[in-house]
Structure formats: C-alpha cells, structure tokens
Amino acid sequence: MVEFGDMVDHFGFTLMKTFKQRYLISDKHWRKDGGSILFYTGNEGDIVWFCNNTGFMWDVAEELKAMLVFAEHRYYGESLPFGASSFKDSRHLNFLTSEQALADFAELIKHLKRTIPGAENQPVIALGGSYGGMLAAWFRMKYPHVVVGALAASAPIWQFEDLVPCEAFMKIVTTDFWKSSPGCPESIRRSWGAINRLSTAKGGLQWLTETLRLCDPLTSSDIRRLKDWISETWVNLAMVDYPYASDFLQPLPAWPIQVVCQYLKDPNVSDSLLLQNIFQALNVYYNYSGQAKCLNISETTTSNLGSLGWSYQACTEIVMPFCTNGIDDMFEPHLWNLKEFSDDCFKQWGVRPRPSWITTMYGGKNISSHSNIVFSNGELDPWSGGGVTKDITDTLVAITISEGAHHLDLRANNDFSYSGIFATVALPVRNLAFFCSISLCFQALEPSLAVHGNKERRESLSQPCT
C-alpha cells in the first residue's frame, strides 16, 4: 500500500486518521537549477481528467523548468477519506470543505519539498480552473507562505450572497446563444411553455418521450426534471463553447452553440416542431459521436465530475445563488429561495447551508490586501459573472479572454485559434516564477535528484496524465 497520508481532519485532534491523497507528478522538464513548481489545486472530480484538460501547464513546463503536480481534491476521484463509505452520511462527509482541501494542498507541498532534493526552495505557483480556480486564489490568500502566486482561471469567487446579481449567470448563457442568432434564445424561451402544453395534452408525454428519444418514459412528475435537464444542457454548452472540437464535458464540435443554434433559428413554429428542433439541438450535445441510442435525463456531463460531492458542498459552504426572470434570460422565471434550498439540503444530506461563511472566510470583495493572483475569465463563460474581471491592485490582476469560454486558457495551446491567449496568460505566470526565483525565494539547491519516497500514492507521468 503506497500513500501520501494527509489528515482527514486538519482542524480537530480527536480523529487521528489519515487518508490516501492521490496526486500526479511530472518532472520531465523540471530543473533543480532555477526551476519552479506548478501546482494544480484539484477540484470536484477525477484528477486525471483535470490533468488531461490542463494542457497550459504542459505548454509552459519547459520554459519554466517546472515540475508539474496535480493534486486530487479529497472526496473526489480516488482520494476518498473513508473509502466506499465516504458519502454514507453527514458524519462521513463532515470533512469535505474547501478549508480541509487547502490544508491538504499545503501539507502535500511541504511533503514534496521535504522529500524531493532541490525542490525545497523553489517557488510554487498554484493553478486551477473553476472551483479549482477559486481554490488556487484562496490558497494564495490563506497560505501565501506556501505559494508565491496563483492563476485562478474562471474562478467565480464572488458568486456568493449578494456580491453579484443572482441573475448574472443565466444572462450570460442567454447572450451566448443570442450571439449565434437572436431566434435561438427565443426558441429556447418558448420551449418551456411548449413542453408544459404538450405534457398535459393527450398522448403528449409519450410523444415527448419519443421525440426527445429519451431512455425512460416520461411521467407527469418528470416534467420539472426534464426542464432542468434541458436548462443545464444550455448552461453546459455555454461553458464549453470552445473554438475547436473538444471533449471536456462531452465530445463536441468547434463553437458548439453555433451548431446547436442552427436548429433553433426560427422561434415562430408550432409546439411540436419546436420540440423536434430542441431535440436536434440536444442531440448535438449528447450525441455528437453518434453512439447514443437514447438520451438520459439523469445525466448532463461526464462522470469524471463528482456530482454527489459537489451537491454536498453546494449544500454547506459553496452556496451560490442563481435566479432567472424569463425576460433578460431565456429560462423560466425562478427566484433564489434560500429557505427552500436549505430544506432540500436538509432532506438530502442532513445539513443546512451557511451562505455567508465563504465571505467571512475568504473576504468577499474586500481582498485588496492580498497579492500575486491572476484572475482570468472568458467573456462567453457564464461563471465570469461571479468572477474578478477588473484589476484590483497591481498584483491582483484580471485578464478577460474575448470569445473565451470556461477556463479556455488552461487548455492546451491550439493553433486554430488561441496562441494569443497563451501568451497573455503565460506572461504573469512566467513573472511569478521568475521574480520569485531571483528575489523572494532563496535558491539553495541540492546536488542530485534523489529517489522519491515510496510511502506515497503517486503516479509519475511520462506522457501527460496517462
């Protein structure tokens, strides 16, 4: 049994239990002399999958002589504190928090610096996207002695309480569809009523099941779930509206919203034709590979994401208010109702959210005393609505990527479109590594690269993430 043993509970001393935290490491381009460490603060999913979708780190590794480390977030992938029982009940889930995850990262970096000769005095830069980007930013804020800086890609650190309007997110989704053609969001907006009418018409449920090629027959109690599933599909498309064919949440063509909207240009059609068009659009997202026999309304994304763990986190500290009004956006009107949300959480997990805790802990908009964080956001990305999109100080810098979707900048450099993004984002990262290695940090380099300890769970990568 090999493992890096991180404490299950960093913030209490009764539970004296460790767990195996998985991390990936590549030292192919690493140099003891003048090198650096790029540390991916893993988010809500399998770390191999994030590694495979973070080509940026591989692209800059040689120039920065960087060791690459991808750390898996506790309760995701294979890093389960209580193995198969980790999600059993709220007692087992009690240690799934961002604070515990950051402490894991800090302990892991201390461990690496202690055990890899030459690493001890090198600068470490945190990188992450989405929730991982929030963690990268928070890591620099709370552990500035561990990381010299952070690239927080598409990190909605302000999607809490009333720091940003709760409708911002869905408005951006809507705008993304509107850019392809104004009829597209209008078709979607009208589709909800069409579904309501069809589902209550005689034979309508069966017709909908067949038209949308659903795996399971719809009953009238499924209609809410059906509409939520369709809504989430549009949201996901906005997140992954990349300029080249990609396979992040699903295999997709370049600019997938344009492809989807080809079917939804004309909103002025009958209910039944509208829903046939909606099917064509959904089919782009769920069946671009042509392998799907039917569509399953219980799934919207890759199984690499840990939706169970995320649901718990959303029910405790990562409480993000969303709302729609059906006018400025293409969705059915929906108010943010904390009471209802809290009751649902209590039913599902036996816990209640503390919506103001993240602001207490991480400062909300009052973060100007921190330093060395690059906040990058894609203009198309709905999460940019909760992100830092303007410079706060000289060292808290915002980068906006026009026509960029969700953490596009973390993806591998791509000839078809985006070498400009690479340069823009790589520059501050390069500066962090460079300035630290010449001034803030002291290079006391050891003579040789020793054999790595084998007490840790570790996957050395010769090729990216395999």
Add this chain to the structure above:
Amino acid sequence: MVEFGDMVDHFGFTLMKTFKQRYLISDKHWRKDGGSILFYTGNEGDIVWFCNNTGFMWDVAEELKAMLVFAEHRYYGESLPFGASSFKDSRHLNFLTSEQALADFAELIKHLKRTIPGAENQPVIALGGSYGGMLAAWFRMKYPHVVVGALAASAPIWQFEDLVPCEAFMKIVTTDFWKSSPGCPESIRRSWGAINRLSTAKGGLQWLTETLRLCDPLTSSDIRRLKDWISETWVNLAMVDYPYASDFLQPLPAWPIQVVCQYLKDPNVSDSLLLQNIFQALNVYYNYSGQAKCLNISETTTSNLGSLGWSYQACTEIVMPFCTNGIDDMFEPHLWNLKEFSDDCFKQWGVRPRPSWITTMYGGKNISSHSNIVFSNGELDPWSGGGVTKDITDTLVAITISEGAHHLDLRANNDFSYSGIFATVALPVRNLAFFCSISLCFQALEPSLAVHGNKERRESLSQPCT
C-alpha cells in the same frame, strides 16, 4: 437567556450547535464620525481579567474615538461550548483550536458591524498579548478583510518546531535574575542539587515541608513536582517583572526579581540555608500580601487563567519546545522530548500533538507577504525569545521595550516609569486607525446609535471591566 450565538464548529456542517460567546464592550469614547474599533482577541482565561490588565486600550480610546471590544476565547471564562461538559473528553474538546477561535472573532465582528449603526465601515484593529497576541497577528494574517491591522504584544509566534532554539526562553529567565545579582541565578542553580540531597536525607522531606511552609507534606514522589513548581515560579517572576507594584499573576512589588534576589545573593551557603533563602524568595511571589498560611505546590498563578484548556491546546497545536542545559541557564538540564510529550498528552487527553501544524497554517518565519502588524516585545520577557524582534517589512514592525516584561505595553499608562512605551506603541496603532479611516476604509456613517440587540450575551462597561 442572552447570547451571541457562534457556531461550535466553523469547519464542519454536521454539528449544528451554537454556543454563547461572552464579550465586553465599551462605547464611552466611541464616535460614529471618524471612530474606530479596538478588538481584544481574548486568550486562555477569563476575559474580565484580561480586560482589567489591558489599560492601554482604555488609554487610547478617547484619542481614537474607539469602541472597545474584549472577546472571550472559547473554552475559557464563561464561553464554554458544552457548558460543564466542555472538558469532559477529547470529543468535547475537539473544537478548542486557534482556527475556531479566529473564526469566532470574525463572526463576532461581522455581528457587531451588522447590528451597531455606524460601526459597519469603521476600521477594526486587533490587539492581544501573549497567546492573545499570537491570535491578533494570526487574525490579521488570515482575516485581513476583517481587521486592518494588529498589535501583537509579546506574541511568541516563532516558539514552534525549530524556528528558535528551544533553550532561548530559559536563558532569558536566567539573564533577568543575573541582572539583579550574579549570585542569584547561581543560588537557584545550586538549589536543585540541595533539594535532591535534602530530600533523600533522613528527616529531609519533613524538614523541606516545614522550611518551605508547604500546605501538604512532601513525599519522595513529589520532588519532581516541587522542582517544577519552583522553576515555574522563577519563570512567572520573569514574565511579570514590572517596574511598579502590580497584580497580574500574583500581587507583587515593583521589580519583583530584585526583591526576590535580595535573599539569594550568596550561593556559597549550606544546603539548608540555601533552601531557607529559597523559601524567602518564593514567599515574595506567593505571599506578598501576607495572607497565605502555607504554599501550595499545585498552584503557580491566578485561577483566572484556564490551565486545563491551555494544557489541551499545548497537547494539540500549540506545541512549544523548551529545553535547558543547566550551564547557560539556572535550571536542571532537560531535553525537549517530543515522543515523551506526545505520550503524556495521549495519557491525559487521548490526543497527540501535531507539532508542525502551526507552521503549516501560519507560515513560520515566512510571513513577509502580510502587512500591518506591530510586534512588541519586552526585553526582559522570556517569551521574546520566540517573538518577532526585528522589522520584517515596512508594515511588519518590531518594537522592543528595554527593561519591559511580558506585554508591559498593554498595561495602563503608568507615571512611575513608562509613558515612553505608551507613545511608542500607541503611534502605530494610531496610524492604523487613522490611515484606514481616511483611505482604505470608506466611511458611510449611519445617522444614529440604535439600541443594541438583546439576543447576545454582552456586558456593557461604564467603568473598565466591572
């Protein structure tokens, strides 16, 4: 029932329990216009007692138009998360950590700003001494969005791992006694052997009991405890060697070490005369008031300090290595033995210390990216050995008080000696309040002082701390 309900567990969501946190508040000099909030980060004891010994805050209140808040640390005084069961076992003690205490302070300040009109946008400055000083510094490091700065008085934030030599503390104690007369520490150094010899001589235990006027007859198994008790007495004298008569740990005359050392000038005396002299010296500390009928080797300080809680904290995260060699100091040689310490902790509390955690969490010596912390240390104070005694940056500033003992600067201004200290320490505090109120913070003052909510446990002070 009145209370301010703070979460017992800020870092987990299973335990949905609050507890009554006590705090003292005075708004006598507070002004909504241009005022500020001085917030004492309570340490290991009854907050009324700390309030009574922190005259500095009362002295600057008028000038800074400051509201004074003294927050009691959880598990001390009346702020017991599980009432009488709080110390029952490690499960009940699991929430006694510095991280939980800092989160309490952050929540309390949010509560005050939310409920006291005019307070919302005022700068808050954290102040504390000793462990409370560590908390003040750590509070600014971890919650810079809550406090604009901190005065960390006599805060040994480096008394961990090998950040400073473990013998530093006892060397300073010895030097303090040496300054009175070189014979004084030499007498003390020789007293250990004398005790050993007398305790094994025929009738020696009874003689020692009578000579030291102990409340309970010594047995041979008490000798270790007796010597520890005497050692701790010398340590405490070094801490409270104030230039005027005071009553902090015990009622004492001005410069108590000088008084004590009058009895210990000559080390070249017989064992029995040496121990009679030691008694005279101990009697200064334990019986300056002349009220004590006998000396109790189970007690060394005021009962206002929560020794039980502190013992648990020392056994978990506040792991401070101390050692002596008997050559550079006046004590019996004693190595720092983590294994032995850990085993003792496990026996007493069922927990084991994590000696490197504080460094992981709070950065050890690598704290230069933080700002606005004044570290003050008394030159005579043994805790200065683990403190920050040199400037780190322009805004991490060290003040050394020559001939000052343990957080002398937090005590009330005193004509007999130390108005200079007051000016020295008050200046940066004044600057924090001033610069923040004109630039960093935005003064959006509400029109009137509303009635304070009565759901909180709160003691309003007309006179200091009564």
